[in-house]
Amino acid sequence: MCGIVGYFCGGRHVSDPAVLMGEMTNALHHRGPDGSDIKVFESCGLGHTRLSIVGLEDGQQPMEDAGGRFVITFNGEIFNYVELREFLRGKGVRFRTGSDTEVLLELFAYEGEAALDRLNGDFAFAIWDKRDRCLTLARDRAGVRPLFYMWRDEVFYFASEIKALLKIPGIEVRIDPIALDQIFTLWSPIAPRTPFVGIQELEPARVMTVSGSGAETRAYWTLDFPDAGEESQDNPQTVTEELEELFTDATRLRMRADVPVGSYLSGGLDSSMVAASAVTMSGEGLETYSVTFESAEHDESAFQKIMARDLGTRHHTVNCDQDEIASVFQDVIRATERPILRTAPAPLFRLSKLVRENGMKVVLTGEGADEVFAGYDIFKEARVRRFCARQPNSKIRPHLFRKLYPYLTNLSRQTPEYMAAYFGVNPETLADPLYSHHPRFKSTSATKLFYSSDLKSEVRDYDALEELRDKLPERFHRWHPLNQAQYLETSFLLPGYILSSQGDRMAMANSVEGRFPFLDHRLIDFAAKLHPELKLKSLTEKNILREVARGKVPDTILDRPKQPYRAPESQSFAGKHRPEYVDRLMSDTALEQSNLFNPKSVSKLVRKCMDGTAHGFRDNAAFVGVLSTQIWIDEFTRLAATSTPDRPYQASKGTEVCL
Template sequence: MCGISGIFDMRDVGRINKNIITDMIGKLNHRGPDGADFYQDEQVSLGFARLSIIDLETGMQPIYNEDKSKVLICNGEIFNYLELRQGLIRRGHVFSTNSDVEVIIHLYEEYGKDFIHQLNGQFAFVIYDKNKKSLFCARDHLGIAPFFYTVEEGFFIFASEIKAILEHPIVKRKIDLVGLDQILTFPGVIAPRTFFENIWSLENGHFIEIKDSRLRKVEYWDLIYPKIGEIEYIQSEDYYIGKLDDLLTKSVEYRLMSDVPLAFYVSGGLDSSIIASKINTINPAIKHSFSIAFTDKSISESNYQQMMAKHIQSKHTEALFSPTDISTRLFQAIRHSESALKETYNTASLVLSEAVKKNRIKVVLSGEGADELFAGYVGYRFDRMRNQSNTTSDSHEENRLRSCLWGDESFIYEKQYHKFEAIKRELYSQEINEMYDEINCLNHPVINKERIRNVDLVHKRSYVDYKLRLPEHLLADHGDRMCFANSVEGRYPFLDKNIVDFVRFIPPNLKLKMFEEKYILKQIAKKGVPNEIIKRPKYTFVAPGSPDLLRQDVAFIHDLLSYDTIKKQGIFNPDTIEKLKKQYLQPDFKLNLPYDIDMLIVPLTLGVFLEEFKMAGLH
């Protein structure tokens, strides 16, 4: 994967400044340190920064069709490109490179925009059609590759990261306060919002067409689970296990395609261990594995990481992480995340990708997506417990909020939102409280409630997890941005399109069997993962929080959380911040992460964000 950026004059009146794209693509050098190239005419300016992985010699972009009437830039990988390429050659198409992404432009010629359903990969691309004077932009099914955009003064401005968009002089820098409230309330910002007002993230499974000055956004894919009673689960358990095992093997094979060395993460949990085992079976020559270990033994999984590495005899690198690593890397983490954060573990992810880069490796496989697809979080078990006890004791207002959010007043996601509103109001400044109804993210829809109406409870939570947790958080600020900060591409076998399509029709009781999460994955794991890892309880990846940072007595942390700084920013209540600091500095105080909410980490990282992006605060 690489970095792309561009400017499209929707009015087509020859207003393209051809110098701006150079500054924009320069901000993406970490995504593509191996070279840059451009296409420009009177209506469009396209830039590409390359991280060479497949077709090292001729794979530079932009890429053109045979008569050069269409231009492509793509950040991503098309894993089924060899099959697609053969079919296109039989239809008479002529390829100019051996790149995987060149199939995109020929598929577009052959099938129009419907070709997107044939792709299996992680991608964000733009096709400029010179004859039609149109732009076609798309983001992959699961949202692995990022795509940000804004429309200002008739210009469509886009990039793989927001920092490139900000290089355009007409783009304004302002915090999206609803996005801030989403970070406090949900796992992270939810597309199409970003942390910047009027800069949008193209949702996963969507494309944009621009023609004749009109922009049209279309959803082409979603994780749609069957309604209760819509299908019969007539196959045997062995069928589902065997089919999923075959699909997962194929997915790993796809993601081992590379002309440069690859590696894999070993977290000590089930998901990454399955991937490591598959890699060891498919290609034992791929030996590099990496993990993060904490000096705080209470949150470290080092023993299980070492166990898996020894089991497959990998060449293992363990990156040791201490609380001081958070303060030294916090600015870097925020710069690449492009938002405030509600946890510090992005700094640990930075250390991990740093270790990969130091070993001259460009591609790493990881286990993201399994928790959301196979009932891996504790919430799935809590749902079942509540469902069996059939008790409800929540307030009328809480039920109303749940009904508005999910279309189901009995569905509890993460917290009691009505109670949490009181906590947020105490945290916010008086001026924010005066506009609270406007910026309150609970007043802004985050999902299509019809998608989870009358579906199994396991599938309901899976859909909400996928929408709220996966594309813009785990795959974005925690995944893509922290990998590419060190010029490393992440690949995610569990998020293969064929696997996800099959998962929709696996019986829910094979994902959560009684109270055992990820049951079907555990059956697959028995062939290649130590039993101690299969049977261990789910362990959430956490890093030290703001109490540890406060105790380090670091000057910039005290400055960013000082009464005067908080008051000047105008977003949070300085008196509340002072009370929290006093509480967090008590000798016996400890947050039980991730279940306790670290209320100081968002104000702290917001302060870092404002400094990094040269913004003043509310005004």
């Protein structure tokens, strides 16, 4: 796991390229504290910061292939590098290092872009072809590892994180109002858009080539589902056995490292399955890590203890109270590089810090199982809504919503008519491809009540939902409704929010690599073909995963009601120990300067949050969204205003300039 930066100038002038590359590389020191190097060529520059995990002594980058034609800077891991090395050795390739980087580089030299089909990994890389003067960039299928780019004065720049691009001289930071509106509707921007005007994100499963004739982007993999009614009809026992074999192998590959590998343990099914599988492969025992909370509605420590005790792991916990969330929230926004609507990333930031303080660099997590195997409440909710919509006047069917959300105590007091209206039980909208997500988008969009008049004017003629509909593949309407909902989660929210704000960025902010067995592309493709009832049986989520886990995970974990991962929201900033930045950035003066939100409306919201009368998703999401946007403006406009390095740049082996 590392940080990568670079540029392609095509013969155009770049002032002090070695200095610029040094400053860009230095901005990603947290992604790779174990070393850094840069190479500058006539038309291209590449930089790298290294978190050494595989090939500890000989995996330094940027790295040239044996033939001297290609140079790579690579962030991530190729988990099947051992098998690929043997394949290449059979073709006569000789290796100089034990790193997966060299395997990737030599595979690209041998097969070109076709190499991407062979890779099992989480990656973002750039390869410079010195002969053809062409730069190739690619990103993994699920979007685990980030990659951003921009054009300035006809020069192409790229980096693992946007903060490195802000080292480019003269760059101006402006928030994109459309991206902000997308966040306040969908929870994240629609890639390739980012909150930064002029800076884009390479979408997952895409490869880009940049040369003197411009840039071209192509998809090398797509998430696809069979037509409704044509899903796999295989024997459930056979399918379960095949899934167990795939999951075990996905975990085995992600245990490969030249350093110890630990595991997160939330107390839920997904992380418990990962830890249970990993502990059988960890020769010296497994270290597990959990977040605990003081509030009972968020805390899962009882289940974490049960699982850790059952597996016999060396278990570590960090308690993340409300003051702790507020104290690290600025760090969270620096890491996410985007406004967010939830505080959930903050405890994960603190958890990865615990991992690093314990001397670990790598952890497995259960992320991705809910998207791939239909675990979220939203999938069950959509099924109930469709069921109710077939009899919209039913007084009985809406009571199913109470079963879905036992932890929403206010729901039990509501009438069937209220619940039907709240959850959008409307037969007229059944044909909308976004039907499954209507309640979420509706409740999230309510936060726009706090927009300033100028921001409302900027986005008046824009509809984020319409753009999302336009991004859907042609085959979408032919899929089963469950698969349609899964596509929305896996293709948009997973890379745009979960993996970005809660995955890679929270871990790498503390120089820790997260690995995700459930996001092995073989598992994703396998699950996509399954009959929907194997994933969501009646209202039992992840049904087939439960079959795989039975006997390996205690029944207490296996049969517990699903508890979504949440953290205290606006109340985290209401304590007497709240940091000064909260009052400063939410003041009328600061809000008037940013001109994105209505100071009068926000002031009322702040008072409700501070005195404990805020309630519901809208108040909490709006408060966190406004505060995180204000932090974003404060942090990144200030960061772009200076070109001074955060720390003196010194390459591990010395800058190499190849003109």
